[in-house]
Amino acid sequence: MCGTSSHDLFPEKDSNTATGKSLTRNWTMKAALEQHQLVGREGAMSEVIKLIREEGDRLHVISVWGMGGMGKTTLVRSVYGSEELSGMFQKRAWVTILHPFNREQFFRSLAMQLHSDDTGKDVSLMGDGTEKRLQVMEIADLIKETFRLLDRLTYLIVLDDLSSNTEWDSIIPHFPKDEMTSRIIITTREASVASRCSKKYKLRSLGDDAALDLFKKKVFSGTEMVDLTGTMRDQAELILKKCDGLPLAIATIGGFLATKPKTSLEWRKLNDHISVELENNPELEMIKTVLMSSYDGLPYHLKSCLLYFSIFPEDKNVRHGRLIRRWIAEGYSKEMRTKTAEEVAEEYFTDIINRSMVQQLKTRAPYTGKITDSCQVHDLMREICISKSDEENLVFVLDEHCTLQPTDKIRHLVVRGSWSRDQKKKVLGSVLDVSHIRSLTVFGEWKSFFISKKMRLLRVLDLEDTENLRDHDLAPIGKLHHLKYLSLRGCLYIYHLPDSFGNLSELETLDIRSTFVVTLPASITKLSKLKYFRAGLVPTDDVLPSSYVREIDQPLKEFGLAAYKSYVQKKSIHDLDAVPYLFFQARIWLRGWDEHGMKVPRGIGRMKALHTLGVVNIARARAMPKELKKLTWLRKLGVTGINKKNCKELCSAIVNHGRLLSLSMRAEGEPGLEGCLDDLSPPPDSLQSLKLYGYLVKLPTWIEQLQMLTKLTLRSTQLEYHAILVLAKLPNLAILRLCDGSFRWAELNFHFCPESFKSLTALELEFLPGLNSVEFEQNAMPNLELIRVLHCFYGGADGFSGIQFLSGLKEVSLKGHKGDFNEKFKKDLREQLSKNSNKPNLKMEDMAKWLSAAPAPALILNSKFETNN
Template sequence: MAESAVFFLLDKLTPLLQQELQLLRGIRPEVQFIKDELERLKAFLRVADSFEDRDPLLKVWVKQVSDVACDMEDAIDEFTFRLVNNPGDGYCYLLRKLFRSLKNLRARHRIASEIQDIKSRVQGISRGQIPNIVEPGSHSGRPATRFESQGDALLLEEADLVGIDNPKRQLMELLFNDEPGREVISICGMGGLGKTTLAKQVYEDAKVKKRFRIHAWVTVSQSYNISELLKDMVQQLFNVIGKRAPLEVNNMKNDKLKELIKNLLQQSRYLIVLDDVWRTSAWDAVKLALPNKNFGSRVILTTRNKEVASSSCSESHNKVYNLEFLPQAEAWKLFCKKTFQGNSCPPQLEDICQGILKKCGGLPLAIVAISGALATKDGGNVEEWQMVYKGVVTETGGNDKLEDMKKVLSLSFNDLPYYLKTCFLYLSIFPDLYAIEHMRLIRLWIAEGFVNGEEGKTPEDVAESYLKELLNRSLVQVIEKSTDGRVKTCRIHDLLREVILSKSRDQNFATIAKEQDTNWPDKVRRLSILNSLQNIPQNRTIFQLRSLLMFGVLDSITQLSMTTLFPRGFKLLRVLDMQGSSLEVFPDQVVNLFHLRYLSLKDTKVKTIPPSIKKLQNLETLDLKHSYVTELPVEILRLQRLRHLLVYRYEVESYANFDSKYGFKVSPQIGGMQCLQKLCFIEADQVGHVMMIELGKLTQLRRLGIRKLRKEDGAALCSSIEKLTNLRSLSITSIEEDEVIDIQNISSPPQFLQRLYLCGRLEKLPQWIRSLKNLVRVHLKWSKLEEEPLEYLQGLPNLVYLELLQVYVGETLCFKAKGFPSLKLLGLDDLDGLKSMIIEEGAMPGLKKLIIQRCGSLTKVPSGIEHLSKLKTIEFFDMPHELIMSLRTNGEGEDYWRVAHVPVVYSTYWRSGGWDVYSVDTFEEIQNAEGDSNPGVAFRSLELRTLWKV
């Protein structure tokens, strides 16, 4: 990591020395000397970083270089901070300025002394004995380059994992056996064997979903919280039956939560997965909530602890499935799939690769990690591959497979170029098993200064490529993707996290305040606080904070508490992320953080932002999502470097409510904020015309969200949209449900637009939409069109997601042959006049999910639905009784044959005093049990698995 620290420092020193700054006499030569010496060491550090783990002396030397680089960066940042003068006027201001000048002079002398000390340390490092590196001549010494051509070919989908078919088949047999009572199946094995992957494959199987209508996946983890675990299970169970969980769930005690879960499962055949259980106490805390009735329910439990596995399966009929290491043949198949993209291994590399594979010990995680790194190597450079082999042999000489795997994973880390090492190491600040929001991570990397500039690309583009490379190397896992394929959340495997936590501690990269007995370093630059502020020590360490992030901190946070905890540790802060904390008032001291680039008060109770925020001249991200802020002061326009301005919240239960989202008011003169890339959601009702014109000046915008648009402001908006050539996402909501969105006259729409959201009346669907070849997602709501909208949409080649709510008042929708070639999800909601739906053969060939709800006149199953061969799920909600009855499976349903090929078909049914979701395959069973041949149907407004977001 010394390489990264030196590179980032040199990037900062070069412009500093070029500028005409009023440096103190004698300092410029010292700074120049430090820069020159670090430049000289830079090439050596590239090799040393990769070999430090095997040589204690080298490790100490690398740590010294890293520390001196970080201390120099602190000194430069403090020097810049001291040069900043706050504006003012009057006699009192002159007195304050005089006092500040004297104070700054003393501070600058102190900084000069620090730089002199750093120079002496650099001289000692340069003139002292540099530890030898094993076989230094065998390393090319050339910079590692970031590969661009591998793309998604290096990603390993769960369905492609070798050796999983037989274990999956055996587990399926255990799930489908005839035992009527509840059975527990424990999948046991060491970390990295693929327990979670196997369980996920079984859980997601269509046959399993069809048999176990009620299901939930709960991740337990090592540091589980039983209350949060039970609440998570409750939320999932309510979601799967199609209802919102009661609000009082958040305040329930554990006993009440267990009772609620038991009541929800009492009359059902269910499947519950408890993933990553570390202790028997976790199973004991949950099992009483899982009723043992004669419905054939099942529980799958994954654990690396044999005692947990045997304890959970102590009852009769329960099974322990011990997951084994991959046999040689399957390990080799996986290795080649990842390293050579499924091709055979070149003959000249076979012996080397077999040697590397042997050290992986059949552990899938180790194989995937090391092959992900090897995939970037030149297959013709045998010497380069030989060096990797020697590194593996040196690192993994013991018999302990877990330690061997950690060392192999360390090799994958060491193989990263310096900029990726820092970005990857940064993931250690997040709690274990934390779902990291993709865009949050991108913005944090940029604010920290980890992203290098590349000509023709924005920092966000470069950071995206960094994340993609980490995904391609299998060092980061995707947790959730949007329906149009975008990564929403990601995380790292817990064993990989152990590796980078260890390296983070060694290099003093970041400190995790998780417990009160945390081993604190002498100086803290990045601090991640987990759960409580009580974990922060008093007067035991120096807080020279560059980043402060909080996770799950529910303590009462006040300005006093922050000042008390870090009385002198804020002045160099670049990142302040207080997301989800109990903060109620904007902290006044924040506006004095000259270096602050990232400020998140998301999910807090903050209501107002002070005018003094104008002092944050380096701020790039202001995230106020789901806070109570509804208006920003005019002074916000002074933040000329702001790139992401995010202010909105949801306050209603259903996405189908017109007023489901709140934006913010701001001065209409917003056109001066030239760096803005994301702006949402501005409210345009009072200052619409001026603001719509001003938007045309924001030519860097990629995401724009507008609320409360008036019809008369549409022309000005159209003119501005034509200028926003970089726009990727556009969301427009009218001021009232019946207000017309007048955006017909756009002659040159943004050709890179990928997501379009129009909420309000449309006199006709804008014809320019059909020219947007890059559109992947379209949401139209309350359009109330008289002409069929499909004509303008079905030719879009890349459209993946289409949602229509009260869009069309006509009686017939016709999906024509060859239309919607890429569509995967279609949602139709509240098309009250719709009487027939025709799907011609060849239309929507890739459709996987169809959702139809609240179409009260549609009494027949869509004609041609039988042609949709890729369809996996159909969901009918709040639909006419005639349609539901036509899907009966006992031979009486005249249209069942149309949907017989679809694995999962849901309808709605009244049962036990509430509305639940059932498959048509169980329709007769339910009807007979209830003795009711005339079921009613009703359902909440379906959120189509997502709130309406840009």
């Protein structure tokens, strides 16, 4: 039944549908009137029309999907009435799916529209009893009638707002599938529905320029367009940042501001009070209605997961792993029959992503540029989450904007902002009842009174990147006996864990990456429920280029500690804020420690629940390989300190780990890993990710057996060139990272042949100073989407060739020092990209500019390093 769609900018077409040629003409006129609403959508419209016009003699289905308010219906309406499709179809109909879905009503509405289209008159005006006959038909007869009206004809049917596979499965079997060029277009918010139905087209947010154009056209409607400058443009950009490319939000807010004085002060008022305006302003009600409909449509368990995003600050990209493990600790995800709690949480995460409510991102780590998975909720959806959290008393944020009112049974406490010590202490000490809180998350500076003995039920303590947290502040944590999740990641003044941590009998996650902790207390082996443990000052997958490491390590080894301190004070590298790291290098060198790995105590083999362990150093722990052999549930393992003495036993231990999905192996200097990995045969057949760091020369023969391998990283391996031919045959390899020293030749010329790397989607080349050329032949890497180059291709390099043959390519990203990419290199690359039918994006960034804006190398370090710690 046609009605008014609540999730796009404009009302749907009338239920009194025009017919035949008049229908096409009327819709074309309507589409023309709404062209200003399609700002920035011209490309999308062309893409969908192209999908419709693709040659074929069978029924094709096209899915247009995206979050509510993205303009799916508006886009498809314009396509539906496009002149380009005029005369292509003998029958047309548009049905908006009602919720809850009513199959009988759907087919009755469709039959009525098809009758109107067939006769040239609205069915209600026929006067032959057709409408009455259709109104009383049973569902079986309606289906037969629909089939009869469509049989042996070409047709275009739009199913607007399809929300489930069940709806689709109850509709599609009843459409004729004769050898006709018919098309069905569906709009949906669900990625799973789009994938199930057809070729899918994801409607993305508007780009910055298109968003600004739409905003100005709505604000200055009926007047001459103006250029925004100064504070007006600043405020407009803040508004558009909150809208995040969502056409519904931009158009609605723009229309609202069109009735207000066009001043920066007026726009600032809206920016400062956007939450209140969305809640109470009738003119902005449509935005909240659309977004709330997305929230209300979630099952209960996903509502809790979505509201959890209100814990994190605006614009905070949340690491995928951090979110998943917090959900598990909160009890949002539990073991279910044959699925682990982590697998269930992954399904929840995927479900929310597929509903287009949260955006999955690929972010790059500072300095190394390593790509990691993270996510971010849309700004306006976050406002909905905050509103619902307030209603349910779920999250309390202690910052300069909070109201000092007693609050009962807070579940999640967040501390951030610039409040004074006395203000925060007063709120925590006398205003808030903290006895019921399940999680405490701190953003910013740490104060000792943040933890209270009243927090008896605390399950999650997230102190990631907290400033000025010290060793003595950790002592009270050992008394939080219900704690399941503890993160000290990025806390730069933490050097030791107290013995009391052994009392955290419920702890499941312990993340101490990027702290200065390199040894663990013996009591840690009491944590029988610990599943996830990550450590290491410099994670093995974020290693600095070898030239940088040599520069800061060599003076220490040659002159000793005293001369080293003098060297550090004089070096220009001091300007990079790396002094804390340099002094720590001195300490670990004197004590024989390893910045990349943790020295673990004897008895870790008793921690049977561990499924993620890394990075551990086995060089100074003879019993470590035997301990690892006992950890049969391991899925992810990172090991450093591999040498000739321990490698055989290590390989023997790993061979038996049938559940292992990810393996990282590292050895420093020569002979490094050479000859150390041969005994790892057969390798774990489930292995999906492999990272090899260290002198290797020749790939182990068992590499060819890794049929499930999807990600491979090589660094300092000094391989012969023919190794690339072996890797090219791995059937499921999707991500290949070739880093500093991965190949031994002074000049590198990669040549990728047809049918090589069939599954590869990302090729990353990092710190390869000898890289001269990369050539792609036709049909090489057919699925490659991303090429990322970091600090390669020096001035005289030949660069890329064959880029135009990469039909799946979406982006080429280059980072280098000024002058690395000469004009000829850039011109040739742009020319090849212009010939690529996919029109990939090119991103180029100056390394110097990048480094000046980044934190200290591979770490978030600052210069307030205290040598007496």
